[in-house]
Amino acid sequence: MLPDNVYSYDLLRPKYNESLPQTNEPVSVHVVDDEQTVLFGTGFKSGFDHLTSELDKFGGPDVLVVEHADPDHYDALPALVEEYPEAKVAIPELDVEEMQDAVGVDVDIPLTHDEVRWGIRTIHVPGHTPGNMSFLHEATDTLIVGDTFVHKNSFAAASGEWPGTFAPVKASLNADDEETKANMDILLDYDFDAAFLTHGLNVPEHSKPEVKTLVDGLNV
Template sequence: MMSKMQYGSDYMKIPAYSMESGNTTEVLPDLSTYTNKIVNLHMVGTPDDGDFVLVDAGLPDSSDEIIKAVEDRFGEGARPKAIILTHGHFDHVGSIIELIETWDVPVYAHKLELPYLTGQEPYPEPDPTVEGGMMAKTAAMFPREPIDLGNNVEPLPADGTVPHMPEFEWIHTPGHTQGHVSLYRASDRTLIVGDAFVTVQQDSLYKTMVQKKEIQGPPVYYTTDWEAARASVEKLQSIEPETAVFGHGKALEGEELREDLEKLADNFDEIAVPSHGKYVDDDK
């Protein structure tokens, strides 16, 4: 039986858009990305058999368009076997309650994210003082109160498997949040990164809008542990992925992906870490 669920008291629509908003891109036959304004959700599974999983749950007040994107790909009345969360920031869980109520499916996240998903703890405050553009400067307005999914969210299995995604494993990639995970399929080296690194400068309103593709570290105004973030990028670079999709920005593949990721790992301080900010100074 579903327990009562509620969003944080500060959850609201965010007036930010990108030119990719509303588009679904097939990256692989069994991996497609739907862009919900400024954030990506991923559908893992082929339309032929209708057996699929949704990764992340978009922005607040977006459930209708997310459901439409799912049904456009998998057919009317389609519903995923589960929702897997890379982490619990508002732009990745913003419509999850409506999706759970519509589909009645289980939700999984890393055990370290559960306090933020069961109403126990708010996330650390975003840092609007961090070096960056307009998105960073308005970050103080972003929701940070925990949502409460009650018993509708479960920890990912400790053995690294991902429920209903038999070929994938989850990799703990903290830094952006404590319990951030990325999902990896070794058979074809496919990586669902989440926000461990992204391909758009997410603190820049203009670059977010036009989705200019450039590899970046995790979104600066929300990342609280830069040493862990660096280690997570190095961990992901070491597996040499062939295809990667992200929480923000366009997919990367092949040599371009590996070269860009190596460049990010080798030059993490210059590319990813802002020159100042509350969480940067904490790490020094």
């Protein structure tokens, strides 16, 4: 059963863009509707109409969180800021400059590790990007994963036989692959049950043991 107040939307990827991985897998974004309505990730501009039709059901978002500075997480941000001008933009502080250079959107809230805003705790897991974060909605024990790991059946999964449900992101997509894998165990310091992924199917229950299985597999 999916946790209350947490929602997931699969957005289409743009077609015929040679600079992007060629896959039909959607980009998943997530909404936590608790103290405020918080969107995690924006997807590509190709998914903007679908996304805004869902966000309008909440009266629009209060906060737009970019989990890290990758295009599939910020590409639609300028259009969302124009559509919802009262919404605050938040991104890990170590990725602010890169994202601003890419899309020219001002950041209202640079995020740092292990702070709580809107009922959500930030978890800095560097490697995929310098600022890469996952986010924990503490009321429902839900981890918004970002790209800290992916479902093992995702196009973004590293090659190999992974013993559990999850896999690390493939090395070519990481800023520092060794750091990505070495820092995965940071997540085990936190209590969570559900895992909402950007790449691949969500796991609504018992996801922390699966993350431990992944961490143990990386340490073999």
